[in-house]
Amino acid sequence: MTLDEVLRQEGGQVLATLVRLTGDIGLAEDALQEAVIVAHARWTDDRMPDNPAAWLTTTARNKALDRIRREARRTGKEREAVALLDQQLADEPNEPTDMLRLVFTCCHPALSQEAQIALALRTLCGMTTTEIAAAFLVQDATMGQRISRAKKKIATAQIPYRVPEDHELPDRLPAALEVLYLVFTTGHHATEGSLDSRVDLAAEAIRLCRMLADLMPDEAEVRGLLALMLASHARRLARVATDGSMVLLADQDRSLWDRVMIDEAAVLVERSLRQRAAGEYRIQAAIACLHGLAPSYDETDWEQIVELYRLLERVKPTPVVRVNRAVAEAEVIGPERGLELLEGVSGLDSWHLFWSTRADLLRRLDRTESAARAYQRALECQMNDSDRAFLERRLAETTS
Amino acid sequence: MPKYAALIYSVEGDASPEEWAAVMAEYNEFGEKAGAAGVIVGGEALEDTHTATTVNVDGKGGQIHTTDGPFAETKEALGGFYLLDCKDLDEAIHWAAQIPGAWHGRVEVRPLIDFSQDG
Numbered sequence: 001m002t003l004d005e006v007l008r009q010e011g012g013q014v015l016a017t018l019v020r021l022t023g024d025i026g027l028a029e030d031a032l033q034e035a036v037i038v039a040h041a042r043w044t045d046d047r048m049p050d051n052p053a054a055w056l057t058t059t060a061r062n063k064a065l066d067r068i069r070r071e072a073r074r075t076g077k078e079r080e081a082v083a084l085l086d087q088q089l090a091d092e093p094n095e096p097t098d099m100l101r102l103v104f105t106c107c108h109p110a111l112s113q114e115a116q117i118a119l120a121l122r123t124l125c126g127m128t129t130t131e132i133a134a135a136f137l138v139q140d141a142t143m144g145q146r147i148s149r150a151k152k153k154i155a156t157a158q159i160p161y162r163v164p165e166d167h168e169l170p171d172r173l174p175a176a177l178e179v180l181y182l183v184f185t186t187g188h189h190a191t192e193g194s195l196d197s198r199v200d201l202a203a204e205a206i207r208l209c210r211m212l213a214d215l216m217p218d219e220a221e222v223r224g225l226l227a228l229m230l231a232s233h234a235r236r237l238a239r240v241a242t243d244g245s246m247v248l249l250a251d252q253d254r255s256l257w258d259r260v261m262i263d264e265a266a267v268l269v270e271r272s273l274r275q276r277a278a279g280e281y282r283i284q285a286a287i288a289c290l291h292g293l294a295p296s297y298d299e300t301d302w303e304q305i306v307e308l309y310r311l312l313e314r315v316k317p318t319p320v321v322r323v324n325r326a327v328a329e330a331e332v333i334g335p336e337r338g339l340e341l342l343e344g345v346s347g348l349d350s351w352h353l354f355w356s357t358r359a360d361l362l363r364r365l366d367r368t369e370s371a372a373r374a375y376q377r378a379l380e381c382q383m384n385d386s387d388r389a390f391l392e393r394r395l396a397e398t399t400s
Numbered sequence: 401m402p403k404y405a406a407l408i409y410s411v412e413g414d415a416s417p418e419e420w421a422a423v424m425a426e427y428n429e430f431g432e433k434a435g436a437a438g439v440i441v442g443g444e445a446l447e448d449t450h451t452a453t454t455v456n457v458d459g460k461g462g463q464i465h466t467t468d469g470p471f472a473e474t475k476e477a478l479g480g481f482y483l484l485d486c487k488d489l490d491e492a493i494h495w496a497a498q499i500p501g502a503w504h505g506r507v508e509v510r511p512l513i514d515f516s517q518d519g
Contacts, residue, residue, distance in 0.1 A: 153450060158489050160489065
């Protein structure tokens with residue numbers, strides 16, 4: 001394993017432990033950075049420490065201790081600070097819950113959601129500020145300021161570094177899951193470039209969610225979210241055609257789907273649906289698995305999918321859910337039914353998939369002029385190149 | 401004798417250490433003068449609004465909503481404050497959510513500047 005691989009896979013865990021030891025995200029990051037510089041100088045391919053993550057933790061911990069000593073000396077508080085850190089160092093290193101604590105600190109509701117997402121990617125996934133800025137289409141400087149403000153707020157307002165207690169979880173866990181899901185969707189369906197240009201971000205979200213599922217084995221919604229991500233990610237290689245345009249679910253080459261991922265998702269869904277009332281992620285995961293397990297588009301269990309979307313709409317009555325339900329009901333009842341359901345939708349005028357859904361239903365009813373207008377509306381929205389290429393072709397077919 | 405709260409509003413920004421020192425000198429001057437006159441009952445400086453959290457509750461004992469940032473509406477006006485001594489932000493939010501203003505309006509929670517931490 002190279003240093004980069006160690007950082008990619010275990011950097012988040014090392015950082016989380018350092019945050020616990022120092023109580024300060026900024027100090028922990030700086031100390032880890034210094035340890036990485038030492039590692040670059042000393043490690044070679046044939047001379048790696050037996051346990052690279054433990055080596056990094058210890059080296060970074062000593063760097064942090066040096067810095068605290070230096071600063072404490074300057075302010076005349078050395079004895080106090082060192083005594084505190086020595087006592088903390090007696091703790092066992094690399095506790096699995098360190099990572100969980102850091103997840104909940106990064107996803108604290110006193111931070112804006114934008115800041116939560118950026119912090120999670122920075123600290124838990126080890127992404128650079130430049131990478132995160134690129135993924136969310138903002139300037140480096142803007143993202144840098146967002147992250148440093150969030151870190152300052154954590155330190156100054158003293159947002160605690162701990163796993164919420166059971167009675168707090170109903171409030172705190174959904175916010176953390178939403179952050180993970182937003183990271184996933186940003187990667188799964190890029191907002192610019194090719195549809196799959198940020199698929200690495202989706203893989204990071206899966207890694208984080210898998211970790212969360214290991215740490216919180218009793219939380220069915222965490223497994224539901226993991227299943228949803230896996231079942232969607234399984235289709236990644238089939239979603240973009242050789243010409244770069246988006247491929248509809250109906251037209252995807254199902255032999256390109258990742259069977260291992262779909263099977264894992266299906267097992268998770270089956271297990272999690274047995275628990276209590278179904279939550280939004282479990283229901284969406286069940287829908288994604290029904291698509292994943294269908295041998296072909298025509299053999300999809302649409303009736304079951306319609307039932308699940310109706311259930312989802314009761315749990316989460318949003319316009320986006322309504323649009324998805326309209327697509328499913330159109331398959332079972334007919335395109336008219338889909339259009340009827342779209343009539344009541346508002347607030348999605350700038351979402352291209354709202355207009356393209358409407359356009360497709362109109363096209364199937366041979367209402368070509370209305371369909372063409374809807375495709376035009378869709379093309380006025382912001383979207384990635386793959387979706388645009390697909391919609392431009394559809395518009396051309398409709399008007400020819 | 402009647403008591404008054406003097407609420408200080410100022411433009412936030414990245415003041416240079418020199419500018420900051422000059423402003424602090426002015427505050428020290430005021431503190432000494434008003435302190436000698438015996439009019440200062442208490443006072444604190446607040447961290448900037450980026451560190452603020454706004455708390456709002458759906459009725460007494462209801463769901464707690466927290467938002468990043470200060471309370472910045474114009475309809476409600478500052479009506480009072482408590483100084484809370486808490487171990488962390490979660491405890492401060494816990495208590496802030498029980499202040500009636502949290503359901504009749506909003507409560508902004510902002511850390512005080514801890515001058516003892518400065519070098």
